[in-house]
Structures are given as structure tokens and as C-alpha cells.
Amino acid sequence: MPRPSFNAPSPLALSREGRGGVGRLEAGDYLLVPYLVRALFLCAIAVSPAHAESLAFQQVLQRAVAYDASLQIARMELERARLETTRVASQLDWNANGQTGVARDISVFGVPVDRVDARAGIDRRLESGSAVGLGVGVVREDSKSTLFPFLPNPSQSVNVDASYRLPLAQGSDNASYRQGIVTAEAGIDVAQAQWGTARNLLAQQLADSFYAAAFTYARLRSAIDAIERAERLKRFVLRNIQLGIAETKDRLQAEAQLRARMAEQQALHAAWDNQRIVLNRFMEREPQSEWQPQVEESRARAALDLAATQTEAEAIDPDLQRDSARVRIAEAAIARRRDAGRDKFDLVLSVGNRQLSGEIAGAGTSNSEAVAGARLEFRAALDKRGADADLTQAFIERDIARKRFDTNRINLRYHIARIGAEIDSIGGALDEARARKDAERSKLDEATRRHRSGRATTAELIQFENDYEGAVLAVEQQTIELARRRTELARLRGTVWNGIEFTPLSALETRR
Numbered sequence: 001m002p003r004p005s006f007n008a009p010s011p012l013a014l015s016r017e018g019r020g021g022v023g024r025l026e027a028g029d030y031l032l033v034p035y036l037v038r039a040l041f042l043c044a045i046a047v048s049p050a051h052a053e054s055l056a057f058q059q060v061l062q063r064a065v066a067y068d069a070s071l072q073i074a075r076m077e078l079e080r081a082r083l084e085t086t087r088v089a090s091q092l093d094w095n096a097n098g099q100t101g102v103a104r105d106i107s108v109f110g111v112p113v114d115r116v117d118a119r120a121g122i123d124r125r126l127e128s129g130s131a132v133g134l135g136v137g138v139v140r141e142d143s144k145s146t147l148f149p150f151l152p153n154p155s156q157s158v159n160v161d162a163s164y165r166l167p168l169a170q171g172s173d174n175a176s177y178r179q180g181i182v183t184a185e186a187g188i189d190v191a192q193a194q195w196g197t198a199r200n201l202l203a204q205q206l207a208d209s210f211y212a213a214a215f216t217y218a219r220l221r222s223a224i225d226a227i228e229r230a231e232r233l234k235r236f237v238l239r240n241i242q243l244g245i246a247e248t249k250d251r252l253q254a255e256a257q258l259r260a261r262m263a264e265q266q267a268l269h270a271a272w273d274n275q276r277i278v279l280n281r282f283m284e285r286e287p288q289s290e291w292q293p294q295v296e297e298s299r300a301r302a303a304l305d306l307a308a309t310q311t312e313a314e315a316i317d318p319d320l321q322r323d324s325a326r327v328r329i330a331e332a333a334i335a336r337r338r339d340a341g342r343d344k345f346d347l348v349l350s351v352g353n354r355q356l357s358g359e360i361a362g363a364g365t366s367n368s369e370a371v372a373g374a375r376l377e378f379r380a381a382l383d384k385r386g387a388d389a390d391l392t393q394a395f396i397e398r399d400i401a402r403k404r405f406d407t408n409r410i411n412l413r414y415h416i417a418r419i420g421a422e423i424d425s426i427g428g429a430l431d432e433a434r435a436r437k438d439a440e441r442s443k444l445d446e447a448t449r450r451h452r453s454g455r456a457t458t459a460e461l462i463q464f465e466n467d468y469e470g471a472v473l474a475v476e477q478q479t480i481e482l483a484r485r486r487t488e489l490a491r492l493r494g495t496v497w498n499g500i501e502f503t504p505l506s507a508l509e510t511r512r
Contacts, residue, residue: 053291057210057487058499063283064206065199066503074191074198075502081184081191088180094124107143116140129174131165152358152365161352168345175339179332186332189325196318203491206282211484213275214293218476220272223265226469230258233465236451237458250458257462295483304420309493310413316494317412323405330398337394341387344379416492423485430478433471440464440471 065071100118107113121135142154234254240246277287314320350373357366381387447464450456490496 054294055291056294056296057207057483058496060210060279060283061203061206061496062500063285064202065500067284068198068202068282071195071198071202072503074195078188078191078195081187084184084187085181088177088184091177091180092125092127094122096120096122111143111145114142125174125177127174127177129167129171129177131163133161133163133165135159135161135163137161152356152360155356155358157357158355159352161350163348163350166347166349168347170339170342170344171346172339175335179335182332183329186325186328190322190329193318193322193325196316196321199497200318200491203496204488206279207484207487207491209275209278209282210293211295211480211487213272213279214295215477215480216268216272216275217293218480219473220265220268222469222473222476223261223268226465227258227261227265229465230254230261233458233461234258245454246458253458253462257465295480297479304423304489306417306420309420309489310416312494313412313416313492314409317408317492319408320405320412323401323408326401327398327405330394330401334391334394334398337387337391341384341391343381344377346377348375348377349373412492416489419485419489419492423482423489426478426482426485430475430482433474433478437468437471437475440468444468 098118098120101116103115103117105113105115117137117139119135119137121133123131123133125131137159138156139159140154140156234251234257237246237250237254241248241251276289276291280287280289350371352371353368354371355366355368357364359365444464444467447456447461451458451461487496
């Protein structure tokens, strides 16, 4: 559909100069005025775009999601949250350690000793909370003299140890790891919900702007149609004046109607330009890019299944997903803080081998023995007020998350019920508006026939023209409002995103 011209000239521009400035049109000029206005109006249409692009809401939404910065940021936050699971799982990885050094020291007998030592080991914490480790150490000592000839000098000892730490209180069942995984997975759900919230916010803002612009555009088309009808009326009045069957008041009424329509068209033109530029920003198009909104005709009304719609909406609602994830995070925090408040009581078991070798009186010697040991480690905080307060805070955080979940679920239920009621009421209003439009059209046609035969006044005809225009706009408004509510319902159910393609995350930013 070609975009209508919004540059029709004002009738004031057709006035010509008389004495003392802009003068009145003389009687001989009356017949020229409508033809000049019409000619300039057609020229304005000719220079306007021949085929302005028509865009439906889904097309505008598809273009917007490719450029919206908040949506891209939310998706990168989601990628970062997914890495948290890997970070927590790395707690169970093997760790290596090592140390070496040289020293010159004094033995307990006051003899200088040169020492070289090295040690290496690996350890790992198990999913159960226990920990295992394996270590190897080598120590070489060389004294300038020895007080006991039966001790090797220089000497070298090699130690091999394997240890197993079993938490019996704090750390048992590895609550830190297990709840860390739960928290990380819930964090992914939170980030996913934040992305859903960003999507919904974009869809809401876009729908508000799109359907408001669609109604402005409909009013603009109606104003241009009204200008054409006002021109026809004025031409008819001017011919009747020439024939002596119309009065000056009829011409003045027709001129006032035309000028009012011209002024309305100019105001609507400015409003449409502003709204179009806002939508072009959403789509990252040139500010003055030309297009026209396309609103689908209303379909047959069908009864809304509120229970099924609510079930669908609850399954994908980002607020409920986020609150549910926060409940899980709070419960994981409770488990971790309970564990942190326990006394530490660990059982440590170790086995190994000790080998001592060296020289005694110039002869080599070596001795190897298996060793084993067990020990208990205990630590308790004498004042647990801080741990108790920390745990109480975790319970409060869980209760807050649960309350928010329940509140948002109730709000969603009422929101769906309100949208369903509005769709029903607007559908009925649309049927009535269409019936009124047909009635106003018939009334206007009848008044036009009476006006041509002199049985209706120009003022009466203008009033009927305005009534018909109001009926046309009422149909347009109800059609747009119905489409707007259905778009909102589709957003709540998640079907508004059917067919929408999102830019791959890898394409948003080049990785180093």
C-alpha cells in the first residue's frame, strides 16, 4: 500500500495578495481554488514513496531483537552463569604441590649441618567430603663431624606417605560442594530468567510504541480521506454559489472544515514522524526510514481457557523462574551455613614408608620401614552467635523468595484474567463499532443526496461527515487495541517468540 502524502498545502497558501497584504479570494477565483488544491495534493502524493514498506509487529520484533543491547548483555550474563558450574566442579580436581630448599643449621648437639630437601605431592577432595593425598619427600644431611659413629653421615631419607581425611562433623557429605552445584545450577536459571525478562521488556516497549504508532497512522490516513471529502464539498458549494443556490455561509463552513482537516493532518504528521523514528531506533534503521505499520484484521473470537493459559504462562514466566531459583539458592545457603556452624572433628589416617640410607665408618647402609598413623583433629567455636545469625538470615532470605514467588504467581493469574476480559469486551466493542460505521455511512450517503437537492444544510452535512470519520476511527482503534491485547497474551504464553530468530551469542563479540 503506498504511503499517503503528508505534505498537502494549506489553503492559506492559495490566497493571493490584495490591498494591504493577503486579500480575500474574489468570486471569479472560487472555481480555481479546489483544482489548485487538488493539483498540489496529487503532486505531493506523486513525490512520496511509491511503495512504502509494510511491517507487522512480528517483523519489527525480529529486527529489534537483533540489536537490543540489554538483550545481548543478558545473554552474555547467561553464558557467564553457565561457567559457574564448571568452577564449582573444579573443587574435586587433583591439586599438585611441591617445595624444595637448602639450609645450613645447627643440630641439637651444636654440630653444623648442611641440609637439602625436596617434597612433592598431590591431593584431592572427594564428593563425599573426605580428602586423599599422596606425598614423596627426600632429605639429605651432611655434617662436618658426628658425635655418634653409629649414625650415618652424610645421610639421606626418603618418605612416601598416603593420607585419608574423614570429616565426622563439619564438612561431612561435602555440603559446600553439593550446595555449590545446586547454587550454580540455580544461578543459570536466574540468568535465564533475566534474559527472559529482558525479552519481555523489549516486547512490551515495542508493542506499546508499535500499536500507538499504528493508531496515529490510521488517524493520519483518515485525516487525508477527510481532506478529500472536504475538498469535494467545497467544490460543490462553490458551484452552487455560481448558480446562486448557495450562500456565503456555506462557503465559509466548507472552508473552515477543510482548514481544520489540514491542521489536524499536519499535527498527526508530526506525531507519526516522532513515533516512526522511535521504532526505527528499536530496529537500528535510519531515523527517516519510511515504512507503515500493518495490523492484522481481528479473527473470530474464541473462548479463552484461563486455566490452560495460566499453566502455560507459569511454565515460562521469567519472574516465577527467577523466584523459584532464588528459593533453591536460599535453601543451599541454609545447608552450607548449617555445616559451617558445626564443630570441626576430623579423623586423619596415614600410611607410608621411610627409608634411611647413608655411610657409617666409610661403609654404606640402608634401612626401610613401613609406617602408619591415626589422629583426631578437633576445633570448636566458643561463641556461635555469628553462625546462628548467619543461619537465621538464610532462613529469612528463603522466606522472602517464597513470598515473592507466591505473589508473582497470583499477580500473573489476575493479569491473565484481566487480559482475557479485555479481549472479550474489546471484541464486543469492535462488533458494535463496525455496525455503527455502517450506520454512519448510510446516514452520510442519505444526507449527501439531500444536500445536493437543497434539502440539507452544509452544517448538517459536515456534522455527518465528522460522525462518519469518528466511526471509522473507532473501528481502527478497537482493531488495534484487540491486536495489542492478543500480542500481550501471546507474550505471556511465550508464543510471541515463535519464529523469532536470535543472533548466536558467538556473533555478538569476538573472543580473544
